[in-house]
Amino acid sequence: MGVTIKDIAKAAEVSYSTVSKALRDSPLVKEPTKQKIIKIAHQLGYQPNVAARSLVSKKSQTIGVVWPTIERVTHSALVTGLNKQLEELSYTTLISINEMEDAINTFNRYQVDAIVAFNEKNSREPAKSTVPIVTYGIAHEDSPFPTVDVNRKQAIQTAVDHLARTGHRSISYIGDMVQEDHLQEEKVEGFRQAIKDYDLELNSTSIIKVNDLASYDGYEAMKELLKKTDHPSAVISGSHDLSKGILRAIQEAGRSIPEDISIISYDNIPATEDLELPLSTVGVPLSTITEKLSEILIALINEETVEQSIYLKPELNITQSCKAWNGGETNE
Secondary structure, eight states, X not given: XXXXXXXXXXXXXXXXXXXXXXXXXXXTSOHHHHHHHHHHHHHHTOOOOHHHHHHHHSOOOEEEEEOSOSOSHHHHHHHHHHHHHHHHTTOEEEEEOSOHHHHHHHHHHTTOSEEEEEOTTOOOSOOOOSSOEEEESOOOTTOSSOEEEOOHHHHHHHHHHHHHHTTOOOEEEEEXXXXXXXXXXXXXXXXXXXXHHTTOOOOTTTEEEESSSSHHHHHHHHHHHHTSTTXXXXXXXXXXXXXXXXXXXXXXXXXXXXXXXXXXXXXXXXGGGGSSSOOEEEEOOHHHHHHHHHHHHHHHHTTOOOOSEEEOOOEEEOOTTOOOOTTOOOOO
């Protein structure tokens, strides 16, 4: 039989109600007494009865996460950061990689307090749910749930803007998915628009298709691009994983970064620091995304009003992987 509040109360020589208040961090219990109770609870191996607590509070202190894939570095970093944020708020994260509708049905049966869905398919069909949902994807006026949008289109436009203003006239984007992917299409659209705004040429080497956003796909795409006589002076990568493959292909070809080719990678995540060459990046910082998602989730749980479309501003970080080209401005 597990340790109960009665066991802690007996060991601490206080009442049951005092133990209960202390474990809920109530200000009604003096700090020395509270710390004594918490210490004894840890020593006895006390585990709170979540089921009983939820019957009283009507809250399970759990958040359901509908996750598209656990294979990409960015996804893994994002879910880890979100879990940490929610853990600090005393919430447990449950993850499902099932289809969105199936995952939401499962989470409703488990009576989670709220759900965050990473909506890569850009679904606008309202899923039936007994708990609030916030999505991470592309915001629309007719979105059925509050949506956090990281402005992928604006991020790529910002990258093109920097490269064009520093003298680059031949710029390629690697990351146009062969299969339908609305989030990646947003980036391609941003690239096309920015190239048009700067009156640059769109040709066969401007937008490179990939089967996936993995390192191998970036490697193969860059290898093929380097075989062209008119390969670009700058490349924008659609993901951090693609960038790792792109770097490898350039190094194997005996080319130098940024002397021969400048690179800007989409995905503003800490994992870029592990690379031999610190990459220039564009995107919304990981911590900003997880903080905003946590903030919206808690607001929805507390039945507060939130905006339907939440746009986060991407940031451009220029490092040694970029340099001016043909007499352009110096790096900023």
